[in-house]
Amino acid sequence: MAAPSSRRACGAEVTHEPEVRLMPAPSVAAVAGWERGMRRARRLGAAAVLRLLLVAHVAAAFDPVSVGLVIGAASALTGYLSYTDLYCRFAECCREEQPLNASALKLDLEEKLFGQHLATEVILKALTGFKNNKNPKKPLTLSLHGWAGTGKNFVSQIVAENLHSKGLKSKFVHLFVSTLHFPHEQQIKLYQDQLQKWIRGNVSACASSLFIFDEMDKLHPGVIDAIKPFLDYYEQVDGVSYRKAIFIFLSNAGGDLITKTALDFWRAGRKREDIELKDLEHVLSVGVFNNKHSGLWHSSLIDRNLIDYFIPFLPLEYRHVKMCVRAELRARGSAIDEDIVTMVAEEMTFFPKDEKIYSDKGCKTVQSRLDFHEAPNGAG
């Protein structure tokens, strides 16, 4: 997953707190543009609407004044679309009340995420329940655990796209990567302050902001506890309500516990799909609480029960790796060549040593291996 630009990054390079606004609203310049657009629109015929919308599309790439001007004209001509509706088609708006399209999320998870029946089920239920609740008592906090390349970042991307149309590129989605944004053990206090300011500023600007913390297992102990007040059941903290925000933590910690359970099922001849959340959730929460290298070691987030779901990502098998290869071929617009699919899958390494069931990198190197096999003869 790409690192955020320094404008959105939290860490040493953040120099200012984002503007604190309780209601996200179009800028004054945009509104002035709208009014000018209204006047101009009255002089134009309705036939110009389509042309204006086209111009708005182009103007969206430039500045809010042009967007406001063109959109104002178009709203005046059409007469039934509100300014906000139209404005938000061209500029990204934070729409807190916008319901989640649960069937779209379900379809995305079921079609794109392989071998993760628990993650699919829990993420779908947790997000749907949370977004349907008009008055949540706390923000939603999910902790995703599992071996490398099993789909944690991939799922976060799917969630981001279903919550905010621009997905990871949305200004309401914020990705923190421990080794990038919080690298120095000596600067924990600084990181804690910055994290608090950063989250407060962004939630003030958009209550339904999404925060993703990648590499939690590499986060210095204690850093994450700085955000505890925001995850708790308070109605407001210093005038800001955090109850509609969503926090997702990604971690390799607990991967060994998940693999052990999956392996026990396999050895007992039981189906992987029979593993239930209750087989793993408690083991995971206790495991990461007691693991010094989990980012949640002795964390108040766990002992105050502020993490709503611990979600296990199971290690991927040979057949799942093949599914990843096919998905990647489809995404590239290439024909599905089963010889290439098998070749890529067979190049991956599998564990445990004797049974060789699970891919040790999940689907992580599928793309680069495919580049190699798809390269024209003589290249690569």
Ligand SMILES: Nc1ncnc2c1ncn2[C@@H]1O[C@H](COP(=O)(O)OP(=O)(O)OP(=O)(O)O)[C@@H](O)[C@H]1O
């Ligand atoms: N379960 C899965 N279903 C479909 N594709 C997957 C799955 N797991 C991984 N992939 C593919 O592999 C790529 C790498 O996976 P991803 O970055 O999500 O792994 P991760 O679990 O976040 O690993 P890490 O812990 O190392 O960060 C994804 O972009 C996706 O294309």
